[in-house]
Amino acid sequence: MHFLDGCFHYLTSMANWTGSDGIAARAVAQVELSALVVLAAALIGIGIGFYLGHVGHGGFVAVNAANAARAIPSLALLILLVIWPVVSLKGGGFDAAFLTLVALAIPPVLTNAYVAMREVDPVVIEAAKSVGMSSARRFFTIEIPLAAPLTVAGLRTAAVEVVATSTLAAYVSYNDLGNFIFAGLNTNNNVESFCGAFLVAVLSGIADLCLLGLYRLVTPKPLRRATAARSRGTFGVHGRLSRVAA
């Protein structure tokens, strides 16, 4: 109980919240970094995923490449971008963290956007064709709305991973909530590291809920119940999806 008392005291003491190294400033910095990354990954991942899904080929390669990219350990990439002389990104850790996180976020976004586009019922598309819709109109008024839920589900997975991994940016001197964890671990201050971890977990939970909200928002009403189980997107390619991708 002594330990939890210490944590409660740490989190409720005003001095820990204010200033440039306070909880508030660091949380804002982490949200800033994560939001920019998710935005960039959404533009790139959804763009490519939708395009490949719409034209209907090249997707197998893209999905497999995206899956392979999952194997790159973010920590190593982050550190390499900072210390490798050819790149040597300084920028207070922001540049290296941004690139690392975008690389982390694109695979789930792209995979889900592609699968979402491929899974639009061909019957619906045939119907749209037969009433004389152009390819572009079909794309914007039929395919995108129907693909939106699964696409946002992929965005949700990506956003949670980005917030989680942006914690590591503190290791290359970006001033976010990860600093509490690393400072605490380095000085054996278990209260500080525990509080930092708690705050990061809360932030990650908030990101998750925000994207869940967006997911509900973009899901057409009749589909809401049917797709509730899919709100976290797809892990791996199997079953029905492998048939789609092959």
Add this chain to the structure above:
Amino acid sequence: MSWAGTWVAANQSLILDALGQHVELVAIAVAAGLAVSLPLGLLAWRFHRVRGLILGFTGLLYTIPSIALFVLIQPVTGYFSLTTAEVALSGYTLLILVRNLLTGLDGVGDEVHEAAVAMGYSPFQQLVRIYLPLALPALYAGLRVATVTVVGLVTITAFIGLGGLGKVILLGFADYFYTPVVVGLVLSILLAALGDALFAALARVTVRWRMVRG
């Protein structure tokens, strides 16, 4: 390049030790994750009441950042302990494995179920001889993703004082020397690819019947 070669040659045992620790951490985590996922997945499949609860819990676990989860469970599971790492790591495999197991079990068609009933299979026989075998491809897909994910996550365990390739990577940062970082990066990717290939091969060997492709 020769400089890098010299470093690798001089630190062979350090690299091999880290690699060995990495493999061990991953193997235990995936095995433990599978051991917990099977009963959880079956419960969620059989009892719709707990399905949301189980998926919600494993989803919540997945939401907590790995470095945070290590630190958060430390007070209970021990500082700098293997238990801390393994509890957190296997926790991350749960969402992937449970969900894929459910996908596999749910995918068994009604006509298959009816055929099994008509042939006099008891519910237990149905599970062991029909449902689980048919769910295997999805489960293997989950194991592949889980293994690749855990290989990446294990690099983080270096922060809580456990070995693995993360230690080699952090060593490079401490000295501002990129060779160890590249070595850690490449070995980690190779390990992930190897784990992925292992389960892909296992799937090919154990799933003997051909999947119907539409």
